[in-house]
Amino acid sequence: MKPRVSLQDSAWRNGNFSLRIAPVRSEDVGLYEAQVTYKTEVHSCHVELGVITVTLNPPSPVIGNELLLMSCNSSHRASLVEACWFHNEHLGPTSRTICSFSRTLSIFYPAMSHAGSWRCQLRYSDKEIISATFNLQILGFEGPASPVVYAAAGSAAD
Numbered sequence: 001m002k003p004r005v006s007l008q009d010s011a012w013r014n015g016n017f018s019l020r021i022a023p024v025r026s027e028d029v030g031l032y033e034a035q036v037t038y039k040t041e042v043h044s045c046h047v048e049l050g051v052i053t054v055t056l057n058p059p060s061p062v063i064g065n066e067l068l069l070m071s072c073n074s075s076h077r078a079s080l081v082e083a084c085w086f087h088n089e090h091l092g093p094t095s096r097t098i099c100s101f102s103r104t105l106s107i108f109y110p111a112m113s114h115a116g117s118w119r120c121q122l123r124y125s126d127k128e129i130i131s132a133t134f135n136l137q138i139l140g141f142e143g144p145a146s147p148v149v150y151a152a153a154g155s156a157a158d
Contacts (some may be wrong), residue, residue, distance in 0.1 A: 001028070026051050029075045050075045052121050052132045064140025068107040072120035072132065079125040086119040112138050 006020045017036055021028055029043035029051050035044040053076040062068050072083060084099040099107060103122070107114055115138040119130040 021049075024049070024051055024079050026053055026075075047136050050130070052120070052122070052130050054118075054132050056136070061137035062110050064138055065109050066110055067108045068114075069104055070107070070118065070120070070136075071104045072122060073103055074122050074130050076122070076124055076128055076130060078128060080122060081125055082123045084123070085120045086121065087114070088116045089119065089134075095103055110138055112140055 001021065004021055004023065008016060008018055011018065017034055019032065021035065028049055030049060032047045032049060033044055035042065038132050052072065055071045056062065057069040058066065081099065082099055083103050085149065089094040089095045115136055117133060119131055119133040120134050121129060123129050129156060149157055
């Protein structure tokens with residue numbers, strides 16, 4: 001897993017033996033064991049790493065007006081109860097929430113208004129809730145509803 005794995009050597013004196021993996025990949029899923037020996041004592045702990053992935057088809061950046069499929073998958077083993085997609089959830093009236101039984105969200109005519117922060121949240125039968133956030137980029141033009149723009153002489157026009 002090198003060079004994606006590192007240990008925080010400076011934190012060992014404080015009892016922190018954390019392993020850092022960056023970036024995490026789907027194949028990193030599994031059970032990890034840490035074992036620390038101090039004098040005659042051996043301490044160990046086990047941590048299970050689960051991974052959630054968000055994939056786009058076609059991949060980002062998306063060209064406006066092409067069918068966009070956003071899929072959210074997790075290594076969690078329980079049955080999926082619900083998948084929710086949150087778009088710009090903290091930005092007031094432009095925020096959207098879409099929930100369904102499917103892990104895939106279809107946007108038939110993506111526009112510039114679909115760009116921004118998306119969060120996929122998966123809820124499972126064992127009450128586990130897992131989420132991932134990503135930034136969707138859309139290539140295209142967003143202009144006024146009318147192709148005619150009036151501006152006062154001497155002012156700026158966008």
